[in-house]
Amino acid sequence: xxxxxxxxxxxxxxxxxxxxxQGHTLTLFDEDTAYGDKAAGMTAxxxxxxxxxxxxxxxxxFDHGNxxxxxxxxxxxxxxxxxxxxxxxxxxxxxxxxxxxxDHFIETLKSKVPEASEIKLLDRRELTQLEPDLExxxxxxxxxxxxxxDAQRFMKASSDYLLSHSNVTWHQNIxxxxxxxxxxxxxxKEDTFDWVFDARGLGAQKDVENLRGVRGExxxxxxxxxxxxxxxxxxxxxxxxxxxxxxxxxxxIGATEIESEDKSPMSVRSSLELLSAVYSMHSGFAEAxxxxxxxxxxxxxxxxLPNIEHSTKMTRINGLYRHxxxxxxxxxxxxxxxxxxx
Amino acid sequence: MTKYLASNDTWEIxxxxxxxxxxxxxxxxxxxxxxxxxxxxxGSQIVxxxxxxxxxxxxxxxxxxxxxxxxxxxxxxxxxxxxxxxEAITTAQMAREVFGTNWVKLExxxxxxxxxxDPFETVKAAEVLIKEGFEVFPYTTDDLVVAKRLAxxxxxxxxxxxxxxGSGKGLMNPxxxxxxxxxxxxxxxxxxxxxxxxxxxxxxxxLGYDGVLLNSAIAxxxxxxxxxxxxxxxxEAGRLGYEAGTMKEREFASPSTPTIxxxxxxxxx
Numbered sequence: 001x002x003x004x005x006x007x008x009x010x011x012x013x014x015x016x017x018x019x020x021x022q023g024h025t026l027t028l029f030d031e032d033t034a035y036g037d038k039a040a041g042m043t044a045x046x047x048x049x050x051x052x053x054x055x056x057x058x059x060x061x062f063d064h065g066n067x068x069x070x071x072x073x074x075x076x077x078x079x080x081x082x083x084x085x086x087x088x089x090x091x092x093x094x095x096x097x098x099x100x101x102x103d104h105f106i107e108t109l110k111s112k113v114p115e116a117s118e119i120k121l122l123d124r125r126e127l128t129q130l131e132p133d134l135e136x137x138x139x140x141x142x143x144x145x146x147x148x149x150d151a152q153r154f155m156k157a158s159s160d161y162l163l164s165h166s167n168v169t170w171h172q173n174i175x176x177x178x179x180x181x182x183x184x185x186x187x188x189k190e191d192t193f194d195w196v197f198d199a200r201g202l203g204a205q206k207d208v209e210n211l212r213g214v215r216g217e218x219x220x221x222x223x224x225x226x227x228x229x230x231x232x233x234x235x236x237x238x239x240x241x242x243x244x245x246x247x248x249x250x251x252x253i254g255a256t257e258i259e260s261e262d263k264s265p266m267s268v269r270s271s272l273e274l275l276s277a278v279y280s281m282h283s284g285f286a287e288a289x290x291x292x293x294x295x296x297x298x299x300x301x302x303x304x305l306p307n308i309e310h311s312t313k314m315t316r317i318n319g320l321y322r323h324x325x326x327x328x329x330x331x332x333x334x335x336x337x338x339x340x341x342x
Numbered sequence: 343m344t345k346y347l348a349s350n351d352t353w354e355i356x357x358x359x360x361x362x363x364x365x366x367x368x369x370x371x372x373x374x375x376x377x378x379x380x381x382x383x384x385g386s387q388i389v390x391x392x393x394x395x396x397x398x399x400x401x402x403x404x405x406x407x408x409x410x411x412x413x414x415x416x417x418x419x420x421x422x423x424x425x426x427x428x429e430a431i432t433t434a435q436m437a438r439e440v441f442g443t444n445w446v447k448l449e450x451x452x453x454x455x456x457x458x459x460d461p462f463e464t465v466k467a468a469e470v471l472i473k474e475g476f477e478v479f480p481y482t483t484d485d486l487v488v489a490k491r492l493a494x495x496x497x498x499x500x501x502x503x504x505x506x507x508g509s510g511k512g513l514m515n516p517x518x519x520x521x522x523x524x525x526x527x528x529x530x531x532x533x534x535x536x537x538x539x540x541x542x543x544x545x546x547x548x549l550g551y552d553g554v555l556l557n558s559a560i561a562x563x564x565x566x567x568x569x570x571x572x573x574x575x576x577x578e579a580g581r582l583g584y585e586a587g588t589m590k591e592r593e594f595a596s597p598s599t600p601t602i603x604x605x606x607x608x609x610x611x
Contacts, residue, residue, distance in 0.1 A: 056372050104562065111564040212405030237508050259406035260396045269395070269423075302409070304373035 001340075004184045004193035005029070006176040007200030010041030011317050013158040014328045015197055016168065017075055018336060025167045027191065029184060031175040031203060034159040040201060043218060043296035045244040045252040046151030046325040047231050048072070051116060051143050052092060053323055055105055055240075058305060059112045061323060064330040071329035072149055079161040084154055087147030091131060093140035094235040095280065101235035102139060119143055133227045133282060148231050148244055149325050176200060178207055182313035195340050198316040201299035202261075208307075208318050213261035213297030216322070217270045218254035220292035225284030226251065234281055241277040250291070253278050257322070266293045298322050308335045315339040351581060353552055355499060355530045356445050356477040358416060360387045363547065364577045365418065365532060367557025368392075371566060374409045380560055380570035381413055388416045390447050390555065393440065394423035394433050407440060418479060420447035425460070427467035434471055446471060447501075447534075447555075448480040457507040461488040469495040481534050484518035486525060493526060500526065501534035501555060504546060508558045510538025513545055523550050540569075540576030547580025548588065 001024050005012050008030040016026055032038040047053075050065035069087065076085050094101045102121075109116035122130070124138045134140070162168050177185045179198035184191050198204055202213050226249060233242045244252040256270045271293070278285045301307055301319035306327055309316045315335050320327050352359050365388040371377035381389060391410050410417055419437030424430035427450060434446040448467055452460030459482055468478050472495060482488050484502040492500055502522055505511035513519060514536065523531060533546040534555040543554045554577060563569035 058372065108564055212409075258395055261405060267395075302373065302378075303375035 001025070001194040003027070004191060004196040006179045006184050006196065006198050007203060008032075008034070008162075008170070009039035009199065009201050010044070010155075010324045010328050011199040011201070011320065011332065012197070013041075013155075013162070014075065014332045015199060015317075015335075016162055017078055017158065018332055020165060020167060021078070023167075026162075026169070027184075027193070028162065028168065028170045029174050029176050029186060030170075030172060033172045034163055034170055035156065037294075038296075039155070040296050040298050040320075041151060041324050041328075042155050043216065043294050044151045044324050045218065045231070045242060045254055046149040046154070047090070047242065047244060048087070048147045048149065048326055049090060049143075049231065049233075050145060050326065051109055051113075051119065052090065052146065052233055053326060054112050054116075055108050057323070058303075060305060061327070062113050062115075064306075064334075065323070065326045066145075067330035067333070068326055068328065069145070069147065071333065072325075075329060076149070076154065079154075079157045081150075081153055081157045084150040084157070085147065086150075087145070088230060089130075089142055089144040090146035090231040090233065091127070091134065091140050091142060092233045092235065093127075093134065093137045093281075096138065098236055099139060101237065102141065105235055106141065131228055131230060131232070133284070134232065136282075146231065150246060151325060152246075154325075176203070179204070179316070180314065181311055194313065196314050197335075198314065198318070201318065201320075202297060204299075204316065204318055208301075208316065210302045211318060212259075212300050213263075214300045214321065215258040215260045215262055215295065215297050216255040217258075217266040217274070217293070217295050218252055219266075219271070219274055219290060220294070221251045221253060221278070221285065221288040222249060222291050223251055223282075223285050223288035224249050225287060226282050228282065232281075234277055236277065239273055239277065241274060243278060243281065251278075251285075251288070255322070261297055263295055263297055266295055298324075306331050308338070310335075310339045351585075353530075355388075355532075355552065356479070360416075361385070362387045362574075362577075363553040363581055364543070364573055365390065365534075365553055365555035366560065366570075367555070368410055369557055370561035374406070376566055377561070378409075378413060380566045381415070383567055384560070384570035384574045386415065386570075386574075388418050388555075389413060390418045390420045390557075391441075392420050392422040393437050394421065394429070411441070416445070417441045417443060418445050418447050419443065420449050420481075421467075422449045422451075424450050425452075425463075426450065427463040427470065430463070430467040431470055434467075434476060435474075438476070444475055445477045445479065448478050456509075459483060459503070461485065461491075464488075465491045465495060468492055468497055472496040479532070484515050484522065486518065486521050489522045489526065493529060497529070499530040499532065501532040503535040504533045504542060505536030507535040509536055510559060511536055512538055512542035513549075516545070516549060519546070519549055519551070540572045543573055543576045544580035544583070547577055548583050550584050553577075 006029045008028045127140045128135045231244045300321040306319045362385045364386045366386045421430040421433040450460045450463040505514040530552045532553040537556040560569045
């Protein structure tokens with residue numbers, strides 16, 4: 001089939017990879033360049049936190065998340081970066097004065113999925129065996145099922161793959177006006193397809209009701225003195241801060257969550273919160289170098305859950321919010337099975 | 343016989359006549375949709391919303407604020423995140439523009455970790471804002487003298503804490519809250535912050551407080567919507583209890599009917 005995809009962010013890419021495997025011909029449209037950084041999937045830390053994200057989300061996230069975890073390895077293999085996937089568990093900890101947050105966290109998880117009762121609370125000795133650099137923490141949860149995708153590598157490798165694929169035409173720097181049944185309209189033109197997908201995220205605000213942006217801010221730090229190997233979250237009464245390790249002692253530190261569509265640079269307050277939190281977690285961050293400070297907005301619907309909408313020759317996918325990498329493969333699979341492949 | 347349903351009760355705050363004495367915050371909910379359900383079931387008619395952090399930068403906040411406005415109840419913008427009178431005043435002025443209301447929940451923070459209010463800056467800001475025509479809902483500690491100073495500068499509403507924001511510890515010092523109630527029978531008093539469970543809200547209402555304001559206790563519950571319903575009932579129960587007049591406590595447990603076989607004049611010997 002001849003298929004049009006509006007929006008080549010995370011969802012657009014996962015869609016494209018799926019559709020190419022079925023031998024379809026694709027035309028992609030995006031307002032950014034193929035290697036640009038406008039997509040939220042470019043800012044993400046790529047955590048596959050199937051349990052931890054449940055603290056502030058509904059349990060449907062859990063099922064989709066588990067399904068995605070099983071789908072990611074094949075997707076990454078398809079674009080030749082199998083090693084961008086890691087599943088060796090994650091750590092959840094807190095400062096001693098905030099240990100109550102650990103109780104709240106686990107109770108909330110248990111109320112949502114029975115599997116949460118298997119999550120193990122580690123003492124200092126057990127934690128140090130897993131992560132010697134976290135020795136100053138006396139209490140932490142370990143969630144073996146969780147992992148991460150190196151989001152930035154996924155974005156780059158998927159660009160390389162799609163650009164070089166003979167069945168793909170990629171219109172870069174093209175802002176799509178509207179997507180409707182079998183049609184993608186842009187700068188006064190209309191292209192028709194056998195099926196179209198709207199995966200524009202916040203770019204679809206004109207066509208999708210109740211879509212809003214939720215601002216997030218992250219740091220990239222190079223910290224040669226820090227050796228944390230698993231995604232690590234620190235619970236705090238007011239912030240949820242995570243440290244996600246990348247190769248060569250690079251760490252992604254995030255993320256704020258502010259109800260605003262503002263994409264301007266990081267605020268001083270956010271930077272103080274994020275940096276003092278990581279410094280308090282490991283003093284080795286003091287001499288880390290700030291490689292990047294990134295701000296973006298997550299496309300979000302009223303219930304903070306993803307939405308798939310079908311009509312004749314069209315599927316819209318939106319609202320992956322802070323769960324992009326955790327949900328995209330499963331959401332795309334469901335969208336295809338209940339739409340085009342039905 | 344009439345049922346004394348609290349929903350027949352009305353009260354006036356900030357120039358508005360309302361039924362519900364439960365004021366709700368809008369932070370920390372799993373989603374805006376969940377918050378909307380919680381607020382609906384709670385019957386609350388006032389929702390607070392923060393501006394300071396959302397308003398900076400380009401085109402900030404509007405979508406979320408539109409959601410809050412769409413609930414169709416009174417919006418009480420707050421100055422959360424302000425650390426000085428000056429910051430709070432600027433935020434209040436911005437809130438007036440954004441929400442078209444002269445109401446403002448004045449919140450000036452004096453301690454970064456426990457978010458304890460700064461009474462000195464709060465009084466300073468209240469004085470300026472009242473002169474500028476704002477209806478000020480000041481968040482303060484349970485200190486009687488601070489409450490007096492707020493009343494002196496013209497506050498018609500005072501909102502002492504039950505305990506620290508987000509602590510869920512309930513009414514840490516009921517005697518202080520009673521002292522403020524006694525001193526100011528004519529002001530609108532709302533217990534703001536520290537409420538952790540429905541019984542805390544009932545207790546605040548039994549003290550004769552006009553309302554309670556809370557956020558975390560509902561938003562962080564495992565089922566926020568059910569908890570919102572629980573707080574609706576709790577606030578009504580406390581108010582009815584206050585109006586009905588509670589019996590005085592006694593120094594010993596006294597059976598109200600004589601125990602069989604024991605002459606009543608022998609019971610306490």
